[in-house]
Every structure is written in C-alpha cells, then in structure tokens.
Amino acid sequence: MVNATDRDTATEYEQVRASIAARFTNPLDLPKEIFSDTSVYREELDRIFYGPYWHPVAHRAELGEVNSFKTTWLGEVPILVSRGADDRIRAFVNTCTHRGTLLEQRAVGVAEEFQCPYHRWLFNSGGEFCGAPGEREFRSDFDRKDYALPELRVSEIAGLIFVTRHPDTPLLEAFLGECADPVRDCLLDDGELTLLGYQKVVYKTNWKTYFDNDFYHAPLLHTGFRILGWQGGKGDVRITQPTGHFSVGYQSTPYVDNGYLADPSVVQFRGTDDRARVVALRPVTVLTKHVDTINIRFARPRGVDRTEVSYAFFGHVSDTDEYRAHRVRQASNLLGPSGFITIEDAAVFNRQQMTATDGTLARFVKGVDGCPEDATQNDEIGNTVGWANYRKVMGFDH
Template sequence: MTDMIDIKPVVADYDSMIKPDKVHSSLYSNPEIYEEELDKIFNNTWVWVGHESEVPDVGSYKTAMIGRHSVIVSRDRKKNLHVLLNRCRHRAATVCEGKKGKTKSFMCPYHGWGYSLDGALRAVPKPEEYEGVFDKSEYPLVSLRFETYQGLIFATFKEDLEPLEDFLGGAKKWIDLFIKQGGGYPLKVLGDHRFRFPGNWKIQLENTTDAYHFPIVHKSFVSSVDDQTAEVFDFLDGEGFVEDLGNGHSVMVMIPELVDLEEDLDAPIPERFQALAEELAAEGHSDLEVRRLVRAVGGSGFNLNLFPNVACSMAFFRTLVPISVNETEIHHVALGGEGAPAAFNQMRIRLHEHFQGPMGFGTPDDAEAWERVQKGSHAGTEEWILLNRGQENLSTSPDGNVAGAVCSETGMRAAYQQWKKMMTA
C-alpha cells in the first residue's frame, strides 16, 4: 500500500467545540472541518466496507467508499477476499463502476490496463513500449489492510492500527447477538437501496442512537401497524437503555426482550406472525425451527452504532457515506438467512420495505428531519447542539460501561468524544 499524504494542519480548536454536554453547530456546516474529518477519521480507523455474503463466490465484487476513497471488495479464484483501491496505477481512472456483481477481471476503460481479482496487473496494451521501463509485478492495484468479524468486513489505510477485534471491543458482544437474526441460518444480505439527503454525515450518526425522536418522527409508522406491534414500539418509558461501548461505539436497547433471539423460544407467537408460523409448519419445519424463525423474523431489539460509518440497526445494516459537508449517502441493507425458508426471507423483506424501504414509513420521515437539522444549523453564528439529555442520570452496566436511559444521549456523547480524540490526535 502506498503512503498516505501528510494530514493537513488542524483548522479549528476542537477541544473548545466538543463539550461534555454539547457540540458546536459548525461541525455540521464548516467545509474545512469536513475535509479534515475525511483525513483524520476515515483515513485513520477501521471503516466498514461490506458483509462477506455480498461477495460469496469466485469473481464476486462490490464497491464501497472509505471517506473520499473508492474501493473494491473482491473474491479471487482461490476464494480469498481483497480490498483494493479502485484506481488504475497508470492514470488513476477507476477500474470498476458497478455497485456489485461478478467478473473475471478489472479493466481500466481509459488505456486498457487489466487487473486480476486479487489486484495483480496482468496485461497492458503495446507491452513492447514498456520494455525496460517497468515491471508489471510492481504495479498491482493498491491493496488495503482488512479484517473481518462475524462476516462484517472492515478496511483501513493504517498498517499499524490496532487489530479490529480490539477496536470493536465491547461491541463484539452485540454483533454476536445481532447475527442471530438469521433464525438459525447464516446471516445473508438480501439486497440494499441507497438515497442521499442534504445534510452532514454526523446527523445520521446521531440518529441511530436517538430513541427520543421515534414517537414524534415515526408517528405515521406507528399508526400503520396493529395495536400489538404499536405496543412493542412504545419503548421510551420501558426498561431499555443506551450503553457507551468505547471507541465511539454504542448500543441502544429499545426492546430488551428481543436482545437475544435464541432465548424465550417457548413464548407465545405474536398474532402478526401467526400466518408465517403456520406456513413454516406446513412446509415440515419442526416446532422448534418455526419458533426460532418467527422470533428472529422481526430483528433484534437494539441498534448498535459502530463508529464511524455503520449501524447494526434492529434488522438491517445502515451505512453512511459522506459526500460533502452538506450531503450524505445512506445505504439500507436488508438481511435474511442463507438457505432459510423462502417465507422467512420474504417476510424480512416485507418488514424492511414497510419501514426502511423507499416507499416505507420510516425513511422519508427520518430524511426530512435530517434535512431540517442541516438547514437550521446554519441559523445563527454561535449556536450549539445540545447532547445533555440523561447526563445526570447515568449508571454502570454489567459490563462496566457508562449507561443511560433509552432516550438519553449517551451514545451521541460517546461518538463525539471519539470524534474529538481523533480530530485532536
């Protein structure tokens, strides 16, 4: 991997802009701060680039972004994974423009340099003109360091960065719980959809650990479901909590009884899933299998925020891609079970469409709220974003972490402390 260019000097006094109870509004709107974030955060930590099920076979690939850098996640002929910088070594053109798919190689569209699935440079037009000039073996696509945990793929530009498992720390426990929603089958990406909103990436980072907005912003969703489901999502006064997991990660538990999807399999099957249970039983699945699938079909009862760019959010992955200081792209990734009954995966997709889908109830309402936050953040010159909810009502979790009530802003404070740590390093 080539060396990164030296990081630019600090453009602001971040110590004074990140307080224990608030952050300055310019973090949403200052373009110089945004550019420095891409260098100091996205170039210097583990960034989620995909799930192994998205590149299952020889020749499978997907493209992703690490800050401003386009990368390719590929699986070579030996079924080994690679994360490659999406840039021809000749004149810098991207060698892959597809979102995902299968291929035998990557080729630069400008001058025809061809690369294998592992990034090796295999062919150049008119090779005789390069005789004595360079050795093809010295010009592969740049490979990035990557590591995986439970199928989640993270990459980094830093060769000396701590191991991924150390970075995830207390979040590993919650990833282990999240992947149980395959209903006894390996977790599998079923598809995704993407959209952009006119707002800063940190607005969305905050949203996944913000239960406070749910009954207000998502009133239309709650009105669209049956009474039993509405009661499940009435969690602000429940036993849920938000826990700071370290390194900017946090978990927001909204429905404690759905934290571990392999527990309480003897519980009554909810009425809204009764038809699914009957269909699965008619297909010959045992009572235990039916109960495991039905319990997992609606997803986990928590949102897990992994700093800086991905959330394991109840039943789906939500990844954010910074586009500019005032534009962010969101990927909502629907999940199911590899080899699971079709009825189970179909129900997962239908539930995803109902809330997260482009015609669903949740995504449009969220996106409008985020847009209005960005618009409002430009009003005034010395205004602050408050993060003090629940600050004086904290406790210590069984794992020894700081925790607050489910509607506290504990997770946001955790993310901004990691942000400040990296921006002032």
C-alpha cells in the same frame, strides 16, 4: 512535498480549529460549525475516514461466489471489494495503477478480471496486474509487481467485512470492544446471511448528523412507533470506550392489530428470537435487527452537507422460500428510507442542516448526568462518549 494548497488548507483548519475549540469546552454542547465548515470536513476525512478506524464495506452475503465483487467508497476514496479466485476477500483502491482511471464502475458483479477502459490495462480478481497493450515498450524500470492494485487491510466478524487505510488501526475485536457481540447478534451470530436487496438514498445533511440519530427521538418523532405500539424502555445498552460505538438490545413487542394497517402481516414476527438490536459503529455505520428485518446501513459522506446511505437487507441461509418472501416484503416497508418507522428521519436531517450555520450550539440534555454504563434506551448519554472522542481526535480539546 507539501504543495501550497495543502499548506493553505492546513492553515485554514488551524484557524477554524482554534475558534471551535474555544466554544467546544463540553462534549455535551456541540458548536454547529462542525456540521457546516468545509475545512473541518476535509480534516475529518484525513483523521477519521483515512485514520485508525475500521469501516464496514460489505457482507460476505454480497459476495456470494468466487470472483464476485462490490464497489463502494471509503470517504472520498473508491473501493473495490473482491472475492478472489482463491476464495480470499480483499479490498483495493478502485483505481487503475497506470493513469488513475476509475477501474470498475458497476455496483456489484462477477469478474475474473478487471479491465481499465482507458488503455486496456488488465488486473485479476486478486488485484495483480496481468498485462497491457504495448507492454514491450514500457519504461525500462517497469516491474509488474509494482503495478498491482493498492490493497487495504481487511478484517471480518460474523461475515461483516471491514477495511482500514491506516497502519496503526488496532485489531478489529479491540476496536469494536463492547459492541463486538452485539454486531454478531445483529448478524444472527453465525453470519450465514443471504442478500435480499438494496435501497439507496442521499440525505441533505452532514454525516455526523445522520449518524448521531439518538434513541431518545424514536417514540417522539416516528408516528409508526406509536401506531405499532413499539415504545422503548431501559434495554441492554453497551458503549465502547473511548471510540463511542453504542448498542441497544430490547424485547420486540408484537403488534396487536388496531386497524391502522391494511395488512398487519407485514410487521408480523415469524422467527424464533424476538430480541431486537441496533448497533451504531463510529464513524458512520448502523446495523439493525428488528422483528424479521436484518439491515446494514453502509453510509459515506458526499461533502459537508450530503450523506449517502446504502440500505442492505438480509435473510438467513436457513430461511424457507415463504420466510424469505416475508423478509423481503417487510424489509424496506419497515426499516428502509421510507419505512413505517424511519420515514421522518430525512426531513429532520434536512431541517438540522438548514440551521448548521446559525452560530448556536447543538446540546445534549436527557439522561446525561450519570455514567454512560448506566444509560437507558431513551437517553442521550450513549452519544456523548463518541463526541468526547471526536473532540480529541479532531484536536478541539487542546
């Protein structure tokens, strides 16, 4: 049954959709309403976050032993990722199947069972209902199997765990396309990573503004890039059609001490492969391998003008204690939300959101006249494939 609120929301979006579509005639010119309209945001949740997309939610390194778990979110749906007693990784909607209470609120942990605080219903790490007080007096049609935790589809590549709520989402390799191998590269190919730690930040910006952080800006906005002498070039650019995932691989330039850093060792490269890589997976996940830092940015919308990003940093199982300590020190200092080469992002995201209701367009201009396959590292064309697909998915091209 469709209630009145659902009908009102659908009607509101249809009115907004028609207005935006009239101005969204070119994927190079974005009507700013898409960054500020609440009905657009609600529709994005349904069509994208709960639609036929795969969403990274964890890495195996975060689930280091049997019965370990992580809680996270898919859009506005709470998710519980669990490595069960049988060593299988599953993902569930993090809700008690009795009265809908949030089941587990710890960020990470180890638990053989999950107990709802409201009525003490119990579930095992495989999501099965195990029991509850007063079960003998439950309704006549009660069947334990009907009260298991709602399970999502799960797939994995190089230890990175993806989930989807939609039955028609394609196989993960097909969804990633040209960016499957770059994902493996970021995760050191074998995925045998170790968790170093987290940082979390909430940006005052729409989730699309956060994700649409192009490569054109990096040497211009970020003082750290200039100070450290890390300038971009052509790079190895890969774009997945039609979804718009994109990746840039490039040679990392060793820092030559020029007096700016009190301790240059913080950006020293100590590994064996100095190729750097950034992978942006739509709708809203970024993977980065730069110098000795391996970073996954798990992001989620917190409303039309808020985006939460959990920065997870990793090492490799083969690391010595000394190398691990170096990675820990370099990780957040380099690529965290206040890192040497990322600190200015928050201010720009905020300033973009401050203009999201001014009725003008956000426009792409640099290097966009050619083919996406010919993109260079500092062009904007890598972003435009995803925007063309967004326009289609959201119904703005009809």
